[in-house]
Amino acid sequence: MSRIAERFAALKMEGRSALIPYIAAGDPQPQATMRLMHTLVKSGADIIELGIPFSDPMADGPVIQRAAERALEHDVSLHDVLDMVREFRNSDANTPVVLMGYLNPIEVMGYEAFAEAASKAGVDGVLTVDLPPEEGSEFLQALKANQLDPVFLIAPTSDASRIKRICDASSGYVYYVSLKGITGAGHLDIGSVKEKVEEIRALSDLPVGVGFGIKDAETAAKMAEIADAVVVGSAIVSRIEAEAASLDAVDRVVGEFVTELSSALQTRE
Amino acid sequence: MQSNSTNKQIKWDEMPDERGHFGPYGGIFVSETLMGALDELRLAYEKYLADDEFLAELDADLKHYVGRPSPVYHAQRLSEVLGGAQVWLKREDLNHTGAHKVNNTIGQALLARRMGKKRIIAETGAGQHGVATATVAARLGLECVVYMGEVDVARQEANVYRMKLLGAEVVPVSSGSKTLKDALNEAMRDWVTNVDDTFFIIGTVAGPHPYPAMVRDFQAIIGREARKQMQEQAGGLPDALVACVGGGSNAIGLFHPFLADESVAIYGVEAAGAGLDTGSHAAPLCAGRPGVLHGNRTYLMEDKNGQIIETHSVSAGLDYPGVGPEHSWLKDIGRANYVAVTDDEALQAFHDLTRIEGIIPALESSHALAYARKLAPTMSKEQNILVNLSGRGDKDMHTVASLEGIEL
Numbered sequence A: 001m002s003r004i005a006e007r008f009a010a011l012k013m014e015g016r017s018a019l020i021p022y023i024a025a026g027d028p029q030p031q032a033t034m035r036l037m038h039t040l041v042k043s044g045a046d047i048i049e050l051g052i053p054f055s056d057p058m059a060d061g062p063v064i065q066r067a068a069e070r071a072l073e074h075d076v077s078l079h080d081v082l083d084m085v086r087e088f089r090n091s092d093a094n095t096p097v098v099l100m101g102y103l104n105p106i107e108v109m110g111y112e113a114f115a116e117a118a119s120k121a122g123v124d125g126v127l128t129v130d131l132p133p134e135e136g137s138e139f140l141q142a143l144k145a146n147q148l149d150p151v152f153l154i155a156p157t158s159d160a161s162r163i164k165r166i167c168d169a170s171s172g173y174v175y176y177v178s179l180k181g182i183t184g185a186g187h188l189d190i191g192s193v194k195e196k197v198e199e200i201r202a203l204s205d206l207p208v209g210v211g212f213g214i215k216d217a218e219t220a221a222k223m224a225e226i227a228d229a230v231v232v233g234s235a236i237v238s239r240i241e242a243e244a245a246s247l248d249a250v251d252r253v254v255g256e257f258v259t260e261l262s263s264a265l266q267t268r269e
Numbered sequence B: 001m002q003s004n005s006t007n008k009q010i011k012w013d014e015m016p017d018e019r020g021h022f023g024p025y026g027g028i029f030v031s032e033t034l035m036g037a038l039d040e041l042r043l044a045y046e047k048y049l050a051d052d053e054f055l056a057e058l059d060a061d062l063k064h065y066v067g068r069p070s071p072v073y074h075a076q077r078l079s080e081v082l083g084g085a086q087v088w089l090k091r092e093d094l095n096h097t098g099a100h101k102v103n104n105t106i107g108q109a110l111l112a113r114r115m116g117k118k119r120i121i122a123e124t125g126a127g128q129h130g131v132a133t134a135t136v137a138a139r140l141g142l143e144c145v146v147y148m149g150e151v152d153v154a155r156q157e158a159n160v161y162r163m164k165l166l167g168a169e170v171v172p173v174s175s176g177s178k179t180l181k182d183a184l185n186e187a188m189r190d191w192v193t194n195v196d197d198t199f200f201i202i203g204t205v206a207g208p209h210p211y212p213a214m215v216r217d218f219q220a221i222i223g224r225e226a227r228k229q230m231q232e233q234a235g236g237l238p239d240a241l242v243a244c245v246g247g248g249s250n251a252i253g254l255f256h257p258f259l260a261d262e263s264v265a266i267y268g269v270e271a272a273g274a275g276l277d278t279g280s281h282a283a284p285l286c287a288g289r290p291g292v293l294h295g296n297r298t299y300l301m302e303d304k305n306g307q308i309i310e311t312h313s314v315s316a317g318l319d320y321p322g323v324g325p326e327h328s329w330l331k332d333i334g335r336a337n338y339v340a341v342t343d344d345e346a347l348q349a350f351h352d353l354t355r356i357e358g359i360i361p362a363l364e365s366s367h368a369l370a371y372a373r374k375l376a377p378t379m380s381k382e383q384n385i386l387v388n389l390s391g392r393g394d395k396d397m398h399t400v401a402s403l404e405g406i407e408l
Helices: A003-014 A030-042 A062-073 A078-091 A103-109 A111-121 A137-145 A160-169 A190-203 A217-226 A234-242 A247-266 B005-009 B032-049 B052-066 B076-082 B101-114 B128-140 B150-155 B157-165 B180-193 B211-219 B221-233 B249-258 B325-333 B343-357 B363-378 B394-403
Strands: A018-024 A048-051 A097-101 A125-128 A174-177 A208-211 A229-232 B025-029 B072-074 B086-091 B119-124 B143-149 B169-173 B198-201 B240-244 B265-273 B289-293 B295-300 B337-342 B384-389
Touching: A003 A018, A018 A030, A018 A062, A018 A208, A018 A234, A018 A247, A030 A048, A030 A078, A030 A247, A048 A062, A048 A078, A062 A234, A078 A097, A078 A103, A078 A111, A097 A103, A103 A111, A103 B289, A111 A137, A160 A190, A160 B032, A174 A190, A190 A208, A190 A217, A217 A229, A217 A247, A229 A234, A229 A247, A234 A247, B025 B325, B032 B052, B032 B101, B032 B180, B032 B211, B052 B101, B072 B221, B076 B086, B076 B343, B076 B363, B086 B221, B101 B119, B101 B128, B101 B198, B101 B211, B101 B249, B119 B128, B119 B180, B128 B143, B128 B157, B143 B150, B143 B180, B150 B157, B150 B169, B157 B169, B157 B394, B169 B180, B180 B198, B211 B221, B211 B249, B211 B325, B221 B249, B221 B384, B240 B249, B240 B363, B249 B265, B249 B325, B249 B384, B265 B325, B265 B343, B265 B363, B295 B325, B337 B343, B337 B363, B343 B363, B343 B394, B363 B384, B363 B394
Parallel strands: A018 A048, A018 A229, A048 A097, A097 A125, A174 A208, A208 A229, B086 B384, B119 B143, B119 B198, B143 B169, B240 B265, B240 B384, B265 B337
Antiparallel strands: B025 B295, B072 B086, B289 B295
């Protein structure tokens, strides 16, 4: 069983949903990342989504785009991101790490080489925003051969046949994009998310994570009632941006916010 | 001249495959939210491409609104000066709005109307596609938002004002390199957010399927007309075609109807900027490598880590790090040759055509002319080169003047 599947199985026993914070690797500087990953875990993260910086993040809002730009100012490459995961793994053998990013940096490394290196570094899952399952057969093969979980997005616009196809290609969990829009957008409608998550559940046994536009503990708690996992990205990254001048301050505000999110998830009925 | 005998079996009109692949290139690489919209667009396009009423509407607009067919002009004085092959110009600069771009925006806007979409968005670099989109949106009474990089807004002020006059909202994009690629990112973000009522008019033969095929089909009128015109005026097919390639829509529009004609050599001309060896250029086919950006797999300008790098060209319309996937494929199979000319060579060709033929070409088209200047002397006087004069140079007055230290 993969580290991600184990984590979801354990959470099911506990009767609670996972908290999945997202940070961009190398934001605001490369040396911040490993420390932040440990802080996320200490503050209640169940799984970490680590963003691979890309110059043209088409599906992301301005907050995460600026995070990528900060990382790229330090030339943070996919190799560097894998090094960060490897270092994190030295002192945390349990928390699943999912890389999230765009296909091109992975293409350049080569699917096989990437999957092998990621697996060795201790990565558990990979989410490529701009790779639909239709184009992904070679990539999926490489991931599966290296025991990595492919995590695909499902959108409000995905119909039943696409949901089925996406779930068939995914393992670990599927990620429901809770709104039509980009990361950090501000028009979340909880009722429609609930409906769609129920539709996904009827079609697949995979745990369902929900993300995009979840800005605070209250919304996170509401989402946790609907979904198996709640992903919070832009709201964390904007706090990193606000304190970028001091890594201590970055660590502190992220720790405080993630603690707030995880307590909101713990106390759910 | 050149032609690869293994290409004889290719059915050119059947490319791309049903998921938009030209060999290993093209395809659909977008976030899940857009998959449904792309499918809807593909179905609508396939339906209306076979709909006589739609095609008649398109033809009527191309004739009466755009002014087609555009002439083919024998540049006799230029041919004499070059001392080799006869140079012919396909005068897309004479279209309404001054470039080939409108062939495509008319087609897509009519499609948008058929699909019941009330809101049009577009990306633009030099502003020509933005103007062509704002123009057809005005005519059809559709809301229009154009995304344009801040750098381009500054260097193409006149086109920004034109778009505003036409009733479009121009949104300056401040992310990344603040040029065309970033405008495309921003337009994609808008589309993801407003996917239900919005039609994204992409201006070139790039992006996710069906855009590369659809834009090609709307632009292929250039080559279909030119094929007939050359037979009538020059007595046969041209020996060589030359067109500039940024995203590559004017080029594919000219090339496509000639792909099966093995006697016709094909040259796509990229922007070598300050020189291919300087790294300061916009020539992914000549100096880049394949990758995935903006919804398709194609040749890209990228660094060793797969980050897209900033491009440079004196011509804003060629200043793009990617290229249409069909060009990538035509390069690999050897059906078309891709070459590059520098800013300086393009400017020289700009002045030559202006002074020798009394035609002021766009800086983009000047790249094609610059390559024709090199090619013509290597051919005989009985041979014919057809250059796609894709746009007129009025929009470039400020750029050319300021390069010569003149303030307008």
